[in-house]
Amino acid sequence: MLELSGKFEEAFDVYKSVFDTDYITPIARMGEIFPRGSEVDLSDFERNGLVNMELSVVGSHLLMAGDMIDSLGQKVSIGNSTTTNLELDDVDGARDFHEALSQGAIFCAQPSQTPWTSLWGAGLDRFGIRWMFNVILQN
Template sequence: MQIISILAFAGHSEAAIQFYVEALGAEVITLMRWKDSPDPAMHTVSSDPDKIMHASFLIGDTILMATDGIQTLAQPDIKGVTLNLEAKDDAEARQLFTALSEGGQVQMPLAKTFWTSLSGMVTDRFGVSWMVNVASSEE
């Protein structure tokens, strides 16, 4: 069994995915717009048929999905979930944290903790909460 998170960006999926491509090296796997659905009834679900109906992208070994969703369901801020990003070392943690922080809000600056050499929390410009940690050498 696998759990894959779906992030609803309320009309900003394309910009969010591009941000993750640039900031985290994400790789787009699938991108389907409402107008491209094989079901013609889906073409009018969104007020903008060019918005993203479904996308999936890979960050490291993790698949995330994104949607602009049906406007009444999509929320501009993603609450109650934090994505944990494990960096291989301090330099990578700093680079990832800095990239995610651009236009976002730092919740906890990167600092040494009892569980790792660097850990920090940031909410990116799209409302996604991230924790960046240096991977433990004991794993």
């Protein structure tokens, strides 16, 4: 079984490389929000968890994430938590992103033309995040 807890920083380091970009703001950790002795008693592992991180990707798309914290009653299920859809302008770029994010993927629908797009592809990456890529048909 794929473990999601504490994986967003690792995932975003991969996404940073794939999209050739950088973090927009400093990474914020749970320990900054809930320091030792606060009303919420977090483990050291949870205290190091992410409250927020932001990464600029294609165009004006912005990815934001934070870890789920067991002590706060948060749970996530792999594959149904979210789908990140990228609307792209060119087929080659979409294929490149799909290939990069498919490394070690759990599931991949290979990019292909559909009745509604010039190219569509999807996959569940090695971090349990589902991606879709669309290049819209030009009339």
